[in-house]
Amino acid sequence: MANGTRGPTLNDLEAMIARAQGAADSTSLAGEVVNLIQALPPEQSEILSRPAFERGALWTMGVSFENVGPDDSPPPQNVLMPHDMWIRGVNAQAYWKFPVSDANSALSVAAVLGASKAIQPNNRGLFEVSWRIDAKQGFISSGQAEINASAQLVTGDGAFSAPMDWRLEKNQIVEVRLQSRMREFLPTGLVDVTDADRILRWVVVTFWGEELRQPSIQ
Amino acid sequence: MSRDVWLAIANEAARDPSRSARLMAFLGDLVRAAQRAGGDATPPQYLYAAAHQWIVRARDLDPEPLPTAAFPARTPITASALDAVPFRIPFTALIVGVAGWAQAKGSPDPQGVVDSGAQFLSQLLPVARAGRDLFSTSIGLDGQVTFGTDGRDVRMFPASTVVGTRLNPRAMAWTVRRNQTIQVKFRNITNVPCEQITGLDVAPIRLAEAAVNFFALNLERP
Numbered sequence: 474m475a476n477g478t479r480g481p482t483l484n485d486l487e488a489m490i491a492r493a494q495g496a497a498d499s500t501s502l503a504g505e506v507v508n509l510i511q512a513l514p515p516e517q518s519e520i521l522s523r524p525a526f527e528r529g530a531l532w533t534m535g536v537s538f539e540n541v542g543p544d545d546s547p548p549p550q551n552v553l554m555p556h557d558m559w560i561r562g563v564n565a566q567a568y569w570k571f572p573v574s575d576a577n578s579a580l581s582v583a584a585v586l587g588a589s590k591a592i593q594p595n596n597r598g599l600f601e602v603s604w605r606i607d608a609k610q611g612f613i614s615s616g617q618a619e620i621n622a623s624a625q626l627v628t629g630d631g632a633f634s635a636p637m638d639w640r641l642e643k644n645q646i647v648e649v650r651l652q653s654r655m656r657e658f659l660p661t662g663l664v665d666v667t668d669a670d671r672i673l674r675w676v677v678v679t680f681w682g683e684e685l686r687q688p689s690i691q
Numbered sequence: 692m693s694r695d696v697w698l699a700i701a702n703e704a705a706r707d708p709s710r711s712a713r714l715m716a717f718l719g720d721l722v723r724a725a726q727r728a729g730g731d732a733t734p735p736q737y738l739y740a741a742a743h744q745w746i747v748r749a750r751d752l753d754p755e756p757l758p759t760a761a762f763p764a765r766t767p768i769t770a771s772a773l774d775a776v777p778f779r780i781p782f783t784a785l786i787v788g789v790a791g792w793a794q795a796k797g798s799p800d801p802q803g804v805v806d807s808g809a810q811f812l813s814q815l816l817p818v819a820r821a822g823r824d825l826f827s828t829s830i831g832l833d834g835q836v837t838f839g840t841d842g843r844d845v846r847m848f849p850a851s852t853v854v855g856t857r858l859n860p861r862a863m864a865w866t867v868r869r870n871q872t873i874q875v876k877f878r879n880i881t882n883v884p885c886e887q888i889t890g891l892d893v894a895p896i897r898l899a900e901a902a903v904n905f906f907a908l909n910l911e912r913p
C-alpha cells in the first residue's frame with residue numbers, strides 16, 4: 474500500500490511553536506513555523522470558493538458475486554484502482570433468492586428476513602467478507618490468521634459507510650473474498666429446506682473512493 | 692484571515708531575533724485559541740446546509756429480466772438497457788452530499804387487477820433504509836466518466852451501496868460547472884430476490900419512484 478502523505482495539522486503547528494519557544498535560537502525555527510502554516514490544509518470555508526476541489530471525483534468501486542451457495546467458496550473478485558485513490562469507506566448489500574413460488578408465500582419470508590436485527594439492514598448478516606491488497610496484505614484477522622468476518626461487523630450500509638483510510642496507487646488491486654452465512658440463517662435439518670433455498674442471488678461490496686490527484690475530468 | 696495573521700507573526704519572528712520568543716508565545720496562544728474554538732474552520736454544519744436539492748428520478752420503473760442459464764444474453768445484473776436520466780447543472784456548484792430513495796408498488800396484471808400479495812410484498816421487500824436496495828444506480832458526468840466501476844468496466848450497484856439517505860447523505864465534495872450534465876442510471880432490481888415467484892412475471896413489482904438527490908451549494912453569486 475502506498476504511504477500517502479498527510480498534511481500538517483494544527484497540532485503539528487502547535488508542537489512546532491512550542492519547540493521554537495523553547496529553543497535557544499527561536500529565530501531559526503520560526504522559518505519552519507512559516508512553512509508549516511503555509512502547508513496547513515485549507516480552511517473549510519475556503520473549500521466553498523475553490524474552483525476545483527482536488528478530491529472532487531467520487532467513485533464507487535465494487536465487486537459483485539452471483540448465485541453463491543451456502544458452502545461455496547466463490548473465486549475472489551478484484552477491484553482495480555483506476556487512479557491513485559483514497560478509499561474512504563466500504564459498504565455492502567446482499568439479496569437472497571426467496572425459496573417460494575408465489576407472492577403470498579413470500580410475504581412471511583420477507584417479514585421474517587426484514588425483522589431480523591442481526592441481519593438488517595442490507596442483509597449484511599447473511600454473508601462474511603474479507604479483503605486484501607495485491608493478494609498480499611490482509612486486513613481482517615483473528616490475530617493469528619486472516620479470517621472472513623460478518624459484513625455486519627466490517628462494512629456499512631450506505632447510510633453509514635464503514636470508514637476506511639487507504640491510499641492506493643493506480644493499478645493496485647483490492648481482492649474481496651466472500652463466504653455465505655445462509656446455513657446459520659436456515660440451519661441444516663430444517664424440514665422442507667434444501668440448499669437450493671439457501672442461495673444468495675447477488676452480493677455487492679463497494680468501496681467509496683476519491684482521486685488523490687487532480688481529477689482527470691472537471 | 693487568521694492564516695494571514697499567523698503568517699505575518701511567524702515571518703516577523705523569523706526576521707527579528709529580539710522579539711522572536713515573545714512572538715512565538717503569542718502565536719502559540721492564537722493557535723491554541725483556534726483549536727479550542729474547533730479549529731479555524733467554519734462550523735461543519737455550514738458545509739451541509741446546502742440550499743439546492745437536485746433530484747434525478749425515474750417513475751413507474753419495471754424490472755428488467757435477469758440473465759439465466761436459458762437466457763444468458765440478457766442485460767447483466769450490473770448494467771441496464773435503459774438510458775441514463777440526464778440532469779443539466781444550472782449553475783456552478785459544490786455538491787456536498789447525495790441521497791437516494793425508492794418506493795415499490797404492485798403493478799396491475801393484464802386484466803387490470805393488482806394482486807394484493809404482490810402489493811404487500813412490495814412494501815415488505817426493502818431491507819435497506821429508504822428502499823435503496825430496490826434499485827441499482829450509477830452516476831456519470833458529461834457522458835465521459837461513470838463513477839461506478841470495478842476498475843475496468845462501468846458497473847451499476849445497488850443504490851444502498853452507492854448513495855446515502857436524507858438523514859445520512861453520502862458526503863461528497865464535487866465541484867460541477869454550469870451546463871455540465873450529470874447522468875444517473877436506474878434499474879429496478881426488485882426481481883432479484885423474487886426470481887422464483889412466478890406470478891410476478893405477469894405483474895411485476897414496479898417502482899413508483901426511484902430518486903437520487905444531490906445537495907448543492909451555489910458557487911456563483913446568488
